[in-house]
Amino acid sequence: MTTSLGEADWEALARNMLRAELMRRGLSYARLVEALAAIGVEETEAAIKNKVSRGRFPFVFFLQAMVAIGADWMQVPGSAALLQGEGLGQGGTQTLAKARKDPTP
Incomplete structure (x- = not known):
């Protein structure tokens, strides 16, 4: 357990949140390129992989x-969860992909 998050932790969270949303929908980076093009955003698969x-x-x-x-809602781990490493490091993407709780209407 940590008491603060470093720059690398925030980068891991950003990476894992994006990957988790793709994983939930069964989408590859190639499909993301197509989806972005459909809304007028031109990116290459290699550029996305690098980012x-x-x-x-x-x-x-x-x-x-x-x-x-088509993500219309996103859950960001709270500070307590982050300080315990939820969504960070090895397996962070899978943890976030499984943890989503849709808001109640």
């Missing part, structure tokens, strides 16, 4: 990706 693997991408890109794949 995501670094975990450093503009929030605008994150929003574009979420809209393109």
